[in-house]
Amino acid sequence: MATRIRPSSKRCAVIGGSGFLGRHLVERLVEKGYSVAVFDIAQRYDIPGVTFHQGDLCDKQALLKVLKDVSLVFHCASPSPACDDRTLFWKVNVEGTRSVIQACQEAGVQKLVLTSSASVVFEGADIKNGKEDLPYAKRPIDYYTETKIHQEKIVLEACNKEKDFLTVAIRPHGIFGPRDPQLVPILVDTARKGKMKFIIGDGTNLVDFTYVENVVHGHILAAEHLKADSPLCGKAYHITNDEPIRFWDFMSQVLVGLGYDAPRYHLPYALVYGIAILLWLITSLLRPLVNIKPTFTPMRVALAGTHHYYSCYRAKQDMGYQPVVRLQEAIARTVASYPHLKSGS
Numbered sequence: 605m606a607t608r609i610r611p612s613s614k615r616c617a618v619i620g621g622s623g624f625l626g627r628h629l630v631e632r633l634v635e636k637g638y639s640v641a642v643f644d645i646a647q648r649y650d651i652p653g654v655t656f657h658q659g660d661l662c663d664k665q666a667l668l669k670v671l672k673d674v675s676l677v678f679h680c681a682s683p684s685p686a687c688d689d690r691t692l693f694w695k696v697n698v699e700g701t702r703s704v705i706q707a708c709q710e711a712g713v714q715k716l717v718l719t720s721s722a723s724v725v726f727e728g729a730d731i732k733n734g735k736e737d738l739p740y741a742k743r744p745i746d747y748y749t750e751t752k753i754h755q756e757k758i759v760l761e762a763c764n765k766e767k768d769f770l771t772v773a774i775r776p777h778g779i780f781g782p783r784d785p786q787l788v789p790i791l792v793d794t795a796r797k798g799k800m801k802f803i804i805g806d807g808t809n810l811v812d813f814t815y816v817e818n819v820v821h822g823h824i825l826a827a828e829h830l831k832a833d834s835p836l837c838g839k840a841y842h843i844t845n846d847e848p849i850r851f852w853d854f855m856s857q858v859l860v861g862l863g864y865d866a867p868r869y870h871l872p873y874a875l876v877y878g879i880a881i882l883l884w885l886i887t888s889l890l891r892p893l894v895n896i897k898p899t900f901t902p903m904r905v906a907l908a909g910t911h912h913y914y915s916c917y918r919a920k921q922d923m924g925y926q927p928v929v930r931l932q933e934a935i936a937r938t939v940a941s942y943p944h945l946k947s948g949s
């Protein structure tokens with residue numbers, strides 16, 4: 605019987621490597637001496653030594669061509685939560701992830717590191733120092749979360765030491781940093797429309813915002829510690845900055861850093877949440893005629909008005925994780941990276 609020659613453990617692929625997190629991950633992997641193949645529906649940059657393969661992760665044959673000589677795969681592709689398209693989320697996050705697993709197994713990949721989300725346990729109620737053993741949300745607030753739950757389950761269930769195929773899931777929360785297309789741009793857009801005057805609730809709710817380099821660090825540690833005899837096999841790990849901050853203090857620091865006023869007036873949480881549900885219902889009903897994307901979705905209001913911060917004790921114990929960039933430094937670097945979004949520019 606022919607024996608399969610194992611590719612070097614430093615040959616990896618990043619599915620979703622053109623995105624915000626994916627690109628930071630690729631850059632760090634290259635710095636660490638990995639040889640990297642990116643698989644994504646779009647190519648948005650070029651780095652010497654990185655090969656790009658444009659394709660849809662739902663296409664197993666296209667994936668197979670890229671994965672056949674890698675030993676490690678990072679899967680950090682997903683449609684944006686803002687698209688609110690249930691069919692697309694199911695197709696990519698659930699069915700597509702099944703095809704990623706099959707392609708990995710057929711190609712002889714040994715390790716799969718999934719980017720999940722801490723939100724898989726969030727259903728709108730406060731979470732304080734949440735551990736990984738919290739149950740998955742029974743009633744997820746949006747389709748994105750619903751499919752991230754299914755995605756994480758199927759990846760963790762696929763972990764199989766006998767088949768030499770190991771999996772682990774990283775659950776980041778509130779990723780921010782240079783080139784993020786979501787957090788700072790949405791915040792600035794809301795401020796420019798004059799809608800950032802209000803604090804939802806009493807403004808004391810604590811939240812994790814995690815600097816992208818810490819998230820990258822968590823992914824690489826997970827990959828390097830994932831072995832058949834390690835506790836990581838088939839488990840999920842929170843990766844945060846380990847410095848929960850008031851949601852509204854974080855928003856205010858970014859806004860003030862970019863020259864905008866911090867929000868000042870308080871609105872009751874229940875009122876804004878109710879309005880967001882109503883708006884969501886109306887826009888869903890109108891969707892066949894007109895595609896309106898409201899700024900205030902129920903999920904966003906829940907994220908802005910409740911406590912949701914998580915323990916990363918398990919990652920510290922099992923893989924020696926510690927954040928590499930502290931929160932204040934991370935905010936300063938992020939603000940400095942968006943000169944084009946400063947007030948008046």
Ligand SMILES: NC(=O)C1=CN([C@@H]2O[C@H](COP(=O)(O)OP(=O)(O)OC[C@H]3O[C@@H](n4cnc5c(N)ncnc54)[C@H](O)[C@@H]3O)[C@@H](O)[C@H]2O)C=CC1
Pocket residue numbers: 619620621622623624625626643644645646659660661662679680681682683684696700719720721722752775776777778779780785786
């Ligand atoms: N940004 C955040 O705050 C958080 C993100 N996550 C997860 O982190 C991962 C990365 O997120 P971001 O970098 O923020 O998103 P992003 O939107 O910047 O990157 C996602 C990438 O996936 C690619 N992609 C989408 N559909 C694809 C398909 N069918 N085939 C191949 N590639 C496809 C996109 O082209 C994009 O480059 C996602 O899985 C997301 O669920 C989890 C928690 C928080």
Ligand SMILES: CC(C)=CCC[C@@H](C)[C@H]1CC[C@H]2C3=C(CC[C@]12C)[C@@]1(C)CCC(=O)C[C@@H]1CC3
Pocket residue numbers: 777778779786787788790791794799800802804811812813899900904905907908
């Ligand atoms: C902590 C965490 C999981 C953050 C994820 C990123 C986004 C969901 C947030 C980034 C900017 C936020 C934001 C709002 C909600 C959550 C975000 C989109 C508001 C829409 C909340 C209501 C407001 O008053 C305006 C906010 C603008 C910024």
